[in-house]
Amino acid sequence: xxxxxxxxxxxxxxxxxxxxxxxxxxxxxxxxxxxxxxxxxxxxxxxxxxxxxxxxxxxxxxxxxxxxxxxxxxxxxxxxxxxxxxxxxxxxxxxxxxxxxxxxxxxxxxxxxxxxxxxxxxxxxxxxxxxxxxxxxxxxxxxxxxxxxxxxxxxxxxxxxxxxxxxxxxxxxxxxxxxxxxxxxxxxxxxxxxxxxxxxxxxxxxxxxxxxxxxxxxxxxxxxxxxxxxxxxxxxxxxxxxxxxxxxxxxxxxxxxxxxxxxxxxxxxxxxxxxxxxxxxxxxxxxxxxxxxx
Amino acid sequence: xxxxxxxxxxxxxxxxxxxxxxxxxxxxxxxxxxxxxxxxxxxxxxxxxxxxxxxxxxxxxxxxxxxxxxxxxxxxxxxxxxxxxxxxxxxxxxxxxxxxxxxxxxxxxxxxxxxxxxxxxxxxxxxxxxxxxxxxxxxxxxxxxxxxxxxxxxxxxxxxxxxxxxxxxxxxxxxxxxxxxxxxxxxxxxxxxxxxxxxxxxxxxxxxxxxxxxxxxxxxxxxxxxxxxxxxxxxxxxxxxxxxxxxxxxxxxxxxxxxxxxxxxxxxxxxxxxxxxxxxxxxxxxxxxxxxxx
Numbered sequence: 001x002x003x004x005x006x007x008x009x010x011x012x013x014x015x016x017x018x019x020x021x022x023x024x025x026x027x028x029x030x031x032x033x034x035x036x037x038x039x040x041x042x043x044x045x046x047x048x049x050x051x052x053x054x055x056x057x058x059x060x061x062x063x064x065x066x067x068x069x070x071x072x073x074x075x076x077x078x079x080x081x082x083x084x085x086x087x088x089x090x091x092x093x094x095x096x097x098x099x100x101x102x103x104x105x106x107x108x109x110x111x112x113x114x115x116x117x118x119x120x121x122x123x124x125x126x127x128x129x130x131x132x133x134x135x136x137x138x139x140x141x142x143x144x145x146x147x148x149x150x151x152x153x154x155x156x157x158x159x160x161x162x163x164x165x166x167x168x169x170x171x172x173x174x175x176x177x178x179x180x181x182x183x184x185x186x187x188x189x190x191x192x193x194x195x196x197x198x199x200x201x202x203x204x205x206x207x208x209x210x211x212x213x214x215x216x217x218x219x220x221x222x223x224x225x226x227x228x229x230x231x232x233x234x235x236x237x238x239x240x241x242x243x244x245x246x247x248x249x250x251x252x253x254x255x256x257x258x259x260x261x262x263x264x265x266x267x268x269x270x271x272x273x274x275x276x277x278x279x280x281x282x283x284x285x286x287x288x289x290x291x292x293x294x
Numbered sequence: 295x296x297x298x299x300x301x302x303x304x305x306x307x308x309x310x311x312x313x314x315x316x317x318x319x320x321x322x323x324x325x326x327x328x329x330x331x332x333x334x335x336x337x338x339x340x341x342x343x344x345x346x347x348x349x350x351x352x353x354x355x356x357x358x359x360x361x362x363x364x365x366x367x368x369x370x371x372x373x374x375x376x377x378x379x380x381x382x383x384x385x386x387x388x389x390x391x392x393x394x395x396x397x398x399x400x401x402x403x404x405x406x407x408x409x410x411x412x413x414x415x416x417x418x419x420x421x422x423x424x425x426x427x428x429x430x431x432x433x434x435x436x437x438x439x440x441x442x443x444x445x446x447x448x449x450x451x452x453x454x455x456x457x458x459x460x461x462x463x464x465x466x467x468x469x470x471x472x473x474x475x476x477x478x479x480x481x482x483x484x485x486x487x488x489x490x491x492x493x494x495x496x497x498x499x500x501x502x503x504x505x506x507x508x509x510x511x512x513x514x515x516x517x518x519x520x521x522x523x524x525x526x527x528x529x530x531x532x533x534x535x536x537x538x539x540x541x542x543x544x545x546x547x548x549x550x551x552x553x554x555x556x557x558x559x560x561x562x563x564x565x566x567x568x569x570x571x572x573x574x575x576x577x578x579x580x581x582x583x584x585x586x587x588x
Binding site for chain 1: 365373401403407408409410438439454455456457458460461464465467468469470496497498499500502503504506507508510511513514527530531533534
């Protein structure tokens with residue numbers, strides 16, 4: 001197998017998947033995204049699901065990351081413990097066919113904590129491999145489950161997951177706040193007020209209800225509720241995440257609509273933030289891993 | 295209308311309603327509960343919904359509390375601001391028919407906070423009227439939205455709502471933790487460990503994910519997850535709620551399955567707790583209000 005002649009990179013999550021064809025020069029030549037996350041694949045259905053990917057993206061070897069390697073995915077690629085660098089990931093690929101491998105996730109535990117990630121590790125170590133972040137860095141990776149990551153010597157040394165995105169989605173879709181939170185959250189005065197509350201107070205589960213009460217009592221504008229609630233959750237997230245962060249700039253990595261909100265919130269916290277596109281980092285990580293396979 | 299000859303008390307919530315027939319001596323002679331919460335009543339359907347209640351509970355005058363007086367209910371009974379005692383509630387009943395009244399909710403606001411309750415006020419002031427709690431007391435009222443209430447001189451002086459019950463239900467029904475949280479939570483070592491974490495740390499949205507990570511990494515027993523997560527949320531709730539609480543005993547009021555968990559958690563926090571049955575307090579409150587009508 002000749003990975004250097006090109007490959008297909010797949011970020012295969014719980015509810016979505018993204019695939020990219022990458023040529024011998026490392027350039028992306030085709031991409032696709034659909035709702036065929038691992039929960040949409042029937043038992044034994046992964047070979048067929050990959051055939052559909054290949055029809056769109058070609059016959060190159062396939063390197064996959066994300067929940068496809070979880071115990072609900074194709075085959076389980078067991079977590080590599082921290083500290084974990086690209087070499088550690090490459091040494092523990094799970095081969096499901098001679099030309100198809102799954103990148104393992106990363107785990108962290110110490111006396112008090114335990115944590116896991118799947119998918120973000122490729123972006124983070126890819127960003128380092130491509131020179132987008134330094135060997136020693138603090139990364140904030142927002143998503144359904146935000147990850148605060150310490151990179152030391154180019155390896156993931158420790159990290160902490162905060163369920164900020166999922167909690168916001170639960171509130172928006174299923175809670176008593178649902179009708180208040182329909183509009184999109186955006187940076188601005190209401191968002192910053194929420195961030196500030198989250199940074200300065202540790203009463204998230206009380207303050208969320210106050211969003212509703214203020215609206216009922218005419219003490220806040222109804223249209224500010226989504227941005228305030230989003231800011232409140234993100235400010236709370238940053239208050240927790242910054243405890244383990246080093247000095248200096250925070251690299252905020254992921255989808256631009258999320259990194260923009262977190263970068264705005266970090267500014268309220270007087271921290272420098274630099275946004276990094278998660279897709280570019282993912283492709284850099286997959287290419288760097290492919291080089292290590294040979 | 296002769297309220298002293300008996301009445302029907304209704305605790306009409308969002309998803310359920312409970313009705314009680316009370317005789318001239320204040321004794322409960324019949325009761326019913328069904329899923330006809332206000333969201334199940336079609337527009338204009340409250341007169342019919344009351345007819346169904348009367349078929350089960352008789353023709354006495356009807357005094358209702360809870361979300362039936364909200365802007366999604368029958369008619370809006372506007373919030374009475376703190377400080378609010380039984381006389382304040384009785385003075386602001388919303389009459390929807392000559393023999394049917396809705397008890398208003400209570401609101402609290404100061405420079406920084408805003409809060410509302412509907413239904414709990416009848417239980418709390420009823421417990422005071424019946425001598426179950428003192429005129430100056432701290433009440434913890436768990437439910438979908440837990441209320442921490444300061445009673446001063448027999449009136450509700452201030453309160454704070456914490457969304458503990460709703461967040462737990464959202465996690466259990468819709469989150470990535472759902473399959474871990476299926477079993478019922480119960481007091482015991484795992485619950486107490488969760489309470490302790492919640493009391494001592496302000497990282498709820500991070501620690502919730504650790505429940506999953508520990509299970510995946512084999513660092514905690516899967517069967518302990520519901521009790522630990524429940525304890526974590528309740529410990530966090532108590533950490534916030536105790537800030538406004540006075541010295542001395544906490545009256546924990548509500549449904550016995552919930553007051554038992556909160557009382558166990560307060561014990562971990564080294565606070566005395568006394569459980570008070572919410573239904574008995576509700577009936578005491580409705581009877582006391584009926585006496586004030588005449």
